[in-house]
Amino acid sequence: MTLKVYLSGEIHTDWRDQIIQGAQGLDVSFDSPVTDHAASDDCGVEILGAEPDKFWHDRKGAQLNAIRTRKGIADADVVVVRFGDQYKQWNAAFDAGQAAALGKSLIVLHGPDHAHALKEVDAAALAVAQEPHQVVDILRYVLTGKLPG
Template identity: 65%
Template sequence: MMHWNVYLAGEIHTNWREELKEAADREGLAVRFFSPVTDHAASDACGGHILGAEEQPFWHDRKGAGVNAIRTRPMIEKADVVVVKFGDKYRQWNAAYDAGMASALGKPLIIVHPEEYQHALKEIDAAACAVASEVSQVVEILRYVTRGELV
């Protein structure tokens, strides 16, 4: 049986990744999940902490983005499917970037967001194979694509 590599991009302020992983485990789905560092403070601080502090915010953020990309780029490249969830806290430019990168690499995209984001995310939604409003729908999609089963 093929194991699918699923990259989980997007918002880090809720436990949606854990919910998805637990549901996939309960279903016995042949999937492996990968994700960025979800500790917001660590993700923001990693570049300056490891490579040296920067006085200007641009360079501080640039170092952090570079260090984080060492993790995220290979994971997106190895993914069979990329799931990107947009939440209501902060504007998630990184999630939009991950969706664009996955799309450029030809990765199937599952986008998750509430209905009120449809207009703002219309281009990202257009690149997706599926647009869900609930994480439970992602589990159903993964069940279907990995097993060919509708429940």
């Protein structure tokens, strides 16, 4: 069995790298949104032209990024959505909702401080992890039936 995993959510820490490195040797492929913050923010105006109003600047970027995000979530077997501590990731919550609406296997990753705020998102998930290594352990278990240790 091969799993296609889409890694969505915060872009300010190395959680994606931890999961990808930890999953070495497993039959898993990974995809994610563009994690270069400046490129993600400015792709719309760089490609389609400048906007004097920040609203339209941001909207152009969000719409271009949505092409990649929709395709990544639609093609994924498993969607992992990470909520970081530093910023409110409304886009991550939106991605989790899309994954749930599409019936994707959803793993939510966040610390205990977000448990109350994300209770509805957590309820839609098949697993709620606090650390990237737990996501790796889930993937290993799903693929091999082996428990960590």
